[in-house]
Amino acid sequence: MASLAIPFEHHEHEAVFTVEESRGIKAAIPGEHTKNLFLKDAGGAFWLVTVPAEMRVNLKALPQAIGCKRVSFGKPEDMERLLGLTPGSVTPLGAIHAEPGSITVVLDRGLADAERINVHPLRNTATIGLSGADCLRLLEEWGHAPLIAEIPVQETA
Numbered sequence: 001m002a003s004l005a006i007p008f009e010h011h012e013h014e015a016v017f018t019v020e021e022s023r024g025i026k027a028a029i030p031g032e033h034t035k036n037l038f039l040k041d042a043g044g045a046f047w048l049v050t051v052p053a054e055m056r057v058n059l060k061a062l063p064q065a066i067g068c069k070r071v072s073f074g075k076p077e078d079m080e081r082l083l084g085l086t087p088g089s090v091t092p093l094g095a096i097h098a099e100p101g102s103i104t105v106v107l108d109r110g111l112a113d114a115e116r117i118n119v120h121p122l123r124n125t126a127t128i129g130l131s132g133a134d135c136l137r138l139l140e141e142w143g144h145a146p147l148i149a150e151i152p153v154q155e156t157a
Contacts, residue, residue, distance in 0.1 A: 004141060009129040016124050017088035019053045026053065031116030031129050036090040038079050042069035046082055046103040050092045050111060050119070051151050061152035066106050084122070091120040092135060092146075093128070100143030112136060112148045 011029055016022040019035050026033045033053040040046050045068060051057055063071055076087050082103050083094035095105050111117050114132040121128045139146040 004137065006130060006134045006137065008134070010121070011127045011129070013125060013127065015088070022053070025127065026118075029118055029127055029129065031118050032111055032114045032132075033118045034091075034111060036092065038074040038083075038090055039071040040074040040078065041071050046074055046078065047071065047106060048083070048090070048092060048095070048103055049106040049108075049151065050117075051108045052110060055108070055151065056154040056156075058152040058154040065149050065152050066104075066147060089120055089122060089124045091122060092139065093119055093122060095139055095144050096122075096142050098142075098144070103144075104147055105139055105144050106147045106149050106151075107132065107136065108151045109148050 013025045016025060022033070034050050035053045037049040037057060039049060041063065047066065047068065059071060063069055079085055079087065079090065082098050084097035085091070085094045092105050092107065095103065112132040116129050117132050117135060118127045118129045119135070120126065136146050
């Protein structure tokens with residue numbers, strides 16, 4: 001990030017694996033907090049979808065929003081092979097390890113437009129804060145064409 005002159009803030013903290021576990025940390029760090037869905041579509045393509053941490057994604061409507069067929073959660077071994085990450089440490093920054101074209105990174109439109117989003121720096125013991133635009137710049141620098149989409153929200157009962 002330094003070589004591209006991208007401003008960011010770095011925060012060390014205890015390991016967190018879920019949105020629930022990270023609530024206390026989030027309260028101390030300003031900006032939009034994120035969660036990531038590592039998915040595989042019916043055609044075998046992999047997707048990394050980054051959304052606001054509290055969003056409940058409508059997985060049935062998601063394929064239409066991002067332009068694919070039915071999706072399911074990807075396997076941890078595929079995540080490690082493609083991104084070099086394990087569950088709990090998933091981040092759009094993992095795309096630095098992915099061959100261009102091996103995975104499609106999707107950023108929720110609200111995050112793409114945000115002044116500050118918070119993501120893991122390839123491990124779940126720290127948080128990096130940067131702008132949504134700068135996150136997109138990094139993805140492009142690493143050879144990915146990130147998709148910005150209106151992610152469908154699951155209706156509450």
